[in-house]
Amino acid sequence: MATFNELLADTLRVRTLRLLRVDAGQRKEIIGRLRSLQQNLLGELAKADFGTRPDLQQARIDALLVNATELIRETYAGIRTWSKSQLRELAEIEAAFAKSTLNRTARTEIASRDVPAATLDILATQVAIDGSPAEAWWAKQAGDFRARFADLIVQGVPAGRKIDDLVKDTRKLGEMSRRNAEALVRTAVQKVANDARIESFRANRDIIKGIMQLSTLDGRTTVTCAAYSNATWDLDFNPIPPTKLPWNGGPPRHFNCRSTTTPITKSFRELGIDADELEPGVRASMDGDVPADLSFDDWLKSKDKSFQDDLLGVGKADLWRRGKLSMADLLDEQGRELTLAELKQRYS
Incomplete structure (x- = not known):
């Protein structure tokens, strides 16, 4: 019989994978904006006539870079604004999901308090990744894009590089910007x-x-997350023995991190109730134990075929069951993205 905390952990593992489909939808939107930026920059290059006279050449380079800087600024400003609104909505959905999961698992209302709206605002606007706010990461990506594009032009044009070569390098730069953006959105x-x-x-x-x-736990797990697996902290983020590792902001602990957290509920006796089990008909025992460590692969194998198909998609699930896909392949949900509305309606 699964414990209450094991059922909670099971639900949150599924939720983490559902979110991979949500971030796929957000990545699609942002990648579309970056592709438009790339096309606009290529358009500026296509109509550029740098000539050979050094004085005219420099003036035309400067004019191109002014236009390019504004295009890059506008694109990334729009991305930051759009992303912030999506994250704020997600914060509200996930806070409500956490509360409803506790109550749904217990089959009674044991969780009654909501997260204040002001706290959710802070979570969405000041989200920190690898020690820096998400907005700072977007600003850095915009700055890097602008600097690299400027280097291509400032160094390439006087050196006599052809427009076709500059176009190829701009496409490569666009690909790099999209990879960086995908990692930031996912995290x-x-x-x-x-x-x-x-x-x-x-x-x-x-x-x-x-x-x-x-x-x-699979071939992509970092040493850091392997070391943190099943580590526990109290609600003020102090380690609970035998854990000695500091909280350090919690998961995700790095870009593209797939770790998550699960609550440790109090036992009935810790709640002042002289009982070991929940009411008849409730599957979980409220013993306060933490869930056992379990690899993702073993966990997914314990689920039935319909669950695997729903989670991964029929095609991927079939290939995974036949050993044709690795865990790394399974954890990329591009092509089956969920909107926030779908996440709220189908899985809350």
């Missing part, structure tokens, strides 16, 4: 979702005593 989605759920757990500290990290 920001997981960070905001995880932090919103934690705030919901903290708001209901009368029934929850701690937090545990769940690391996806």
Whole structure:
């Protein structure tokens, strides 16, 4: 019989994978904007006539870079604004999901407190990734894009490089910007979702005593997340023995991190109730134990075929069952993205 905390962990593992489909939708939107930026820059290059006279050449280079700088600024400003609104909505959805999961698993209302709207605002606008705010990462990506494009032009044109060569390098630069943006979107989605759920757990500290990290254990797991697997902290983020590792902001702990957290509920006796089990008909025992460590691969194998198909998509699930796909392949949900509305309606 699964414990209450094991059922919670099971639900949150699924939720983390659902979010991969949400960030796929957000990545699609942002990649579309960056592709438009690339096309606009290529358009500026196509109509450029730098000539050979040094004085005219420099003036035309300067004019091109003024236009390019404005295009880059506008694109990334729009991305930052759009991303912030999406993250704010996600924070609200995930905080509500955490509360409803506690109640749905217990089959009674044990969690009654909501996360204040002001806290959710802060989570969405000040989301920190690898020690820096997401907005700072977007600003850095914009600055890097502008600097690299400027280097291509400033160094390439006087050296006599052909427009076709500059176009090829601009396309490569565009590909790099899209990869960087994908990593940032994926990590920001997981960070905001995880932090919103934690705030919901903290708001209901009368029934929850701690937090545990769940690391996806496969060939892509970093040493850091492997070391943090099943580490536990109290709701003030102090390590619970035998854990000695500091919280350090919690998951995601790096770009593209797939780790998440699960709550550790108090036992009935810790709640002042002289009982070991929930009411008849409820599957989980409320013993306060933390869930056992389990690799993602073994966890997914324990699920039935319909669950695997729904989670991964029929095609991927079939290939995974036949050993044709690695875990790394399974954890990329591009092509089956979910909108925030779909996430709220189907999985809350």
